[in-house]
Amino acid sequence: MPTTRVVSPADSAVASDAVRGFDDDVATLAIRLAEAPLDAATEAITETLRAINARLELDWAVVWAHDTDASPRALYHAVRERLPSLEVLAELLTNARVRARLAAGEPVWCSRRPDLIGLLGSSCGETHWPSELRSTGFVPMVLPAGASRATLVVGSSTREVAWTSASITELRLIAAMIGQALTRKSEAQALKVAQEELRSLRTRSTVRAVQPRARANHPHSWGLIASDSTAVRQALAQVEQVAQTASTALLLGETGVGKEHFAAAIHELSDRGGREMVRVSCAAIPSTLIESELFGRERGAYTGALTRQIGRFEAANGSTLFLDEIGELSADVQAKLLRALETRVIERLGSTQPLSMDVRIIAATHRNLEKAVADGTFREDLFYRLNVFPIVIPPLRDRLDDIPRLAWRFTSEFSDAIGKPVHSIAEESMRQLMAYSWPGNIRELRNVIERAVILTREPVLTIPMPQGPVGRPAQLSARLADVETAHIRSVLESTAWRIRGKGGASERLGLKPSTLETRMAKLGLVRPRAT
Numbered sequence: 171m172p173t174t175r176v177v178s179p180a181d182s183a184v185a186s187d188a189v190r191g192f193d194d195d196v197a198t199l200a201i202r203l204a205e206a207p208l209d210a211a212t213e214a215i216t217e218t219l220r221a222i223n224a225r226l227e228l229d230w231a232v233v234w235a236h237d238t239d240a241s242p243r244a245l246y247h248a249v250r251e252r253l254p255s256l257e258v259l260a261e262l263l264t265n266a267r268v269r270a271r272l273a274a275g276e277p278v279w280c281s282r283r284p285d286l287i288g289l290l291g292s293s294c295g296e297t298h299w300p301s302e303l304r305s306t307g308f309v310p311m312v313l314p315a316g317a318s319r320a321t322l323v324v325g326s327s328t329r330e331v332a333w334t335s336a337s338i339t340e341l342r343l344i345a346a347m348i349g350q351a352l353t354r355k356s357e358a359q360a361l362k363v364a365q366e367e368l369r370s371l372r373t374r375s376t377v378r379a380v381q382p383r384a385r386a387n388h389p390h391s392w393g394l395i396a397s398d399s400t401a402v403r404q405a406l407a408q409v410e411q412v413a414q415t416a417s418t419a420l421l422l423g424e425t426g427v428g429k430e431h432f433a434a435a436i437h438e439l440s441d442r443g444g445r446e447m448v449r450v451s452c453a454a455i456p457s458t459l460i461e462s463e464l465f466g467r468e469r470g471a472y473t474g475a476l477t478r479q480i481g482r483f484e485a486a487n488g489s490t491l492f493l494d495e496i497g498e499l500s501a502d503v504q505a506k507l508l509r510a511l512e513t514r515v516i517e518r519l520g521s522t523q524p525l526s527m528d529v530r531i532i533a534a535t536h537r538n539l540e541k542a543v544a545d546g547t548f549r550e551d552l553f554y555r556l557n558v559f560p561i562v563i564p565p566l567r568d569r570l571d572d573i574p575r576l577a578w579r580f581t582s583e584f585s586d587a588i589g590k591p592v593h594s595i596a597e598e599s600m601r602q603l604m605a606y607s608w609p610g611n612i613r614e615l616r617n618v619i620e621r622a623v624i625l626t627r628e629p630v631l632t633i634p635m636p637q638g639p640v641g642r643p644a645q646l647s648a649r650l651a652d653v654e655t656a657h658i659r660s661v662l663e664s665t666a667w668r669i670r671g672k673g674g675a676s677e678r679l680g681l682k683p684s685t686l687e688t689r690m691a692k693l694g695l696v697r698p699r700a701t
Contacts, residue, residue: 252327277308311345413438465517466516566608599622
């Protein structure tokens with residue numbers, strides 16, 4: 171039976187000349203393979219295969235990957251002359267005898283076609299293999315445990331190669347170098363996959379829902395108002411108290427804190443809740459029209475009054491009239507409003523006939539009416555008439571624990587309206603929501619959420635935060651006493667000037683009640699007078 175031959179260097183002068191000088195280039199090839207970055211590994215391995223062909227006068231060199239149960243896969247190849255069919259080379263690698271020798275770490279060399287037939291077995295005829303397969307060699311590669319096996323297959327399609335001991339040694343060395351390059355590339359790819367998985371895990375962790383959607387029935391809620399804040403709960407308690415009366419309520423708080431919702435709560439909880447509450451924005455109606463809007467007009471009362479029109483007082487007869495931003499009323503309208511509140515009687519513009527009204531008044535403002543009275547821009551008698559039952563609505567920065575619930579409420583509202591399902595809010599976005607000062611309060615929060623839902627393309631909502639307050643920033647006093655006074659006043663107002671007890675100003679400031687009272691006296695902080 172023909173056997174695989176290893177020809178000595180003395181019998182292979184041609185091959186010896188071919189590999190002469192190859193030793194000097196091995197180090198260069200090794201450095202190239204070792205230093206090639208991941209995206210250049212393919213070119214480095216292919217260039218090494220070309221060097222093998224040139225130095226040993228071979229026609230082709232192919233690197234194969236093959237598992238026990240899978241078909242071999244050609245990973246890289248370099249060709250000088252005709253390359254036999256890859257299917258034929260793959261069939262050689264699956265031959266039981268070749269596979270056994272390679273699995274044992276032994277190279278396989280065939281200088282002539284008869285040697286190959288003898289290796290493969292008597293069942294393989296001489297004519298089974300194409301003429302392009304004249305000489306071939308198989309060199310197993312050492313790869314990490316668990317990795318796919320790889321084999322360097324070289325050969326000639328034009329001549330019979332007398333494999334020498336030197337050429338076999340050089341090829342085994344080259345195969346080991348390529349194996350190391352494959353290992354390094356595999357490890358780099360595995361590291362990249364692991365990093366991507368880690369990044370994905372971090373992303374999923376970062377964008378997880380920070381809390382479930384708000385409960386339908388919150389223990390401290392009414393309508394659109396829901397809060398765990400002590401200040402809001404106190405305001406709601408005051409809402410319930412005043413709702414059962416016909417007394418005038420004055421809602422105080424910064425712009426955007428939701429004063430209209432508190433007004434709606436007072437109205438709905440009262441015995442007038444069966445009728446619609448009439449709303450008037452005193453800041454939105456021009457001063458030349460506000461009087462006719464409130465009290466109505468007769469036909470011909472002024473130029474352009476072509477028809478008779480009832481005012482908001484008449485529309486709210488038997489119900490509630492909500493006067494928002496009442497601090498913006500002009501002086502003459504303030505006088506007529508005062509008379510209407512005192513007598514419960516109005517007159518339409520252009521008429522002298524008095525009309526009795528049964529109207530519940532709820533007013534709201536973000537202005538400091540006491541300061542406006544001192545400045546002469548708001549009537550003192552009207553202020554006392556309105557300030558029967560003041561309710562301070564806390565700003566959003568004093569009720570940070572409510573932000574997640576409010577954010578989810580607005581997210582649900584806009585995702586349903588726009589048709590974009592949102593399953594969670596990014597944790598980083600929620601952290602930024604909690605850290606922001608919210609000068610525009612709940613109205614600003616609602617607008618920020620609406621914009622985020624419009625922009626999102628993912629079920630995880632990432633919220634772009636405002637870049638800062640619009641317009642000129644307020645000029646803050648640099649004096650420590652002024653800063654301390656403003657902070658203590660803000661906390662006192664948020665607790666309705668209640669100092670002692672749970673949720674009182676002393677508890678929120680972390681001071682003893684007696685210490686806070688001493689500091690208030692020193693700073694000149696006095697609770698506003700109330701009727």
